[in-house]
Amino acid sequence: xxxxxxxDAYRDDYILLMNQSARTVECHECCKKLLLSHIEDKxxxxxxxEDIRHWREEMAKKRxxxxxxxxxxxxxxxxxxxxxxxxxxxxxxxxxxxxxxxTVPVYLTEAEVDAMIACAYNLRNAFVISLLYSSGIxxxxxxxxxxxxxxxxxxxxxxxxxxxxxxxxxxxxxxxMEAYLKxxxxxxxxxxxxxxHKARMTATNIQLLVRNSAARAGITKKVTPHTLRHSFATxxxxxxxxxxxxxxxxxxxxxxxxxxxxxxxxxxxxKQYEKYHTI
Numbered sequence: 495x496x497x498x499x500x501x502d503a504y505r506d507d508y509i510l511l512m513n514q515s516a517r518t519v520e521c522h523e524c525c526k527k528l529l530l531s532h533i534e535d536k537x538x539x540x541x542x543x544e545d546i547r548h549w550r551e552e553m554a555k556k557r558x559x560x561x562x563x564x565x566x567x568x569x570x571x572x573x574x575x576x577x578x579x580x581x582x583x584x585x586x587x588x589x590x591x592x593x594x595x596x597t598v599p600v601y602l603t604e605a606e607v608d609a610m611i612a613c614a615y616n617l618r619n620a621f622v623i624s625l626l627y628s629s630g631i632x633x634x635x636x637x638x639x640x641x642x643x644x645x646x647x648x649x650x651x652x653x654x655x656x657x658x659x660x661x662x663x664x665x666x667x668x669x670x671m672e673a674y675l676k677x678x679x680x681x682x683x684x685x686x687x688x689x690x691h692k693a694r695m696t697a698t699n700i701q702l703l704v705r706n707s708a709a710r711a712g713i714t715k716k717v718t719p720h721t722l723r724h725s726f727a728t729x730x731x732x733x734x735x736x737x738x739x740x741x742x743x744x745x746x747x748x749x750x751x752x753x754x755x756x757x758x759x760x761x762x763x764x765k766q767y768e769k770y771h772t773i
Contacts, residue, residue, distance in 0.1 A: 495581060495611040500538045501526040504572045513656055517634060528553065540584040546589060559595040565589055599724035599754060600715055601625075607725060610704075610712035611666075617677060619703045621670040622686060626704075627720055628664040630726035630744055633697055633719040639685040644671065653745035661743065727755045 495503070505522055532549045533541075543759065546569070550587050553562045566668040568627070574586035602610070607627050614620035626636060643649045663671070671685075678686060684694035700719060708717035723744070730740050741752040 495538050495539060495576075496535050497533075497538050498526060498530060500572055500576055500581075500583075508575060510754045515634070515654060515656070521564065522568055528565060529569065530532055538576065539747045543582060543584060545586060546584075546632065550592075559592060560597070563594060569657045595602050597754065598606045599728070600721055601716070601728040602713070602717065602721060604729060606711065606713055607722070608715075610707045615703070615708045615710070617670065617674050618686065618689070619672045619707055621667070622700060622703060623722065624667040625663060625720035627726055628667040629661045630723050630730075631661055632723065633700060635654035636686065636700065636719070637694060637697060640683045640700045641675065641685055643685065644668075651745075655747065657745065658743065684773040725757075727752070731755055
């Protein structure tokens with residue numbers, strides 16, 4: 495079995511059978527492409543630890559540490575699958591997983607989000623920005639939304655791991671949604687549609703409208719749809735929201751993931767320091 499065949503077998507026998515997300519399939523295919531661009535598509539039993547070490551070192555020159563970690567984990571999953579099947583190859587347990595690099599998410603203030611909405615090119619774009627910020631949903635979850643799915647400012651999405659979760663929007667977003675839907679003349683099921691094609695908007699187009707709205711608002715930070723998700727989480731915690739509830743609303747499998755937003759409690763730490771430290 496060649497390396498490409500091993501990746502394809504894992505995809506067909508595990509990822510697709512488990513009904514994992516399109517994003518997982520995309521990551522899996524990207525990992526296969528990156529590995530094969532570094533080494534030839536040779537029999538999987540001839541893949542060595544040295545091959546993997548060189549591949550990891552090459553990726554580290556061009557990619558962030560956490561991205562490298564994702565691809566190493568993906569390769570380990572494929573090899574572990576082959577190990578279980580009894581196919582001769584490297585024991586996946588011999589490949590170390592790089593430690594996750596701690597990061598502080600880039601986020602927008604309430605005023606910056608307000609400016610983006612005010613500077614949006616049209617009503618649809620303003621609604622998209624407001625929806626992402628008020629609900630904290632992922633880009634893929636936004637794209638999948640249909641008309642009529644949001645009722646009484648609440649709706650359910652199917653997130654990572656195919657797990658459903660309850661999400662909410664605020665009054666501003668509800669008002670923009672009603673105005674946007676009233677302005678549409680098409681009958682497409684999608685909540686957000688492309689004006690040109692009258693079809694469900696693509697990830698690329700939504701990323702572009704978010705970036706353009708940030709530029710029109712004079713924001714110099716790199717702003718993506720995920721930045722608005724970070725902004726939702728940061729705003730929630732700044733207003734003394736509960737970390738466990740936030741984890742549920744974001745659809746995190748572990749509270750440890752939500753802890754990336756702990757930077758917002760720095761204000762409280764400083765207040766405690768100033769209150770209890772004496773000189």
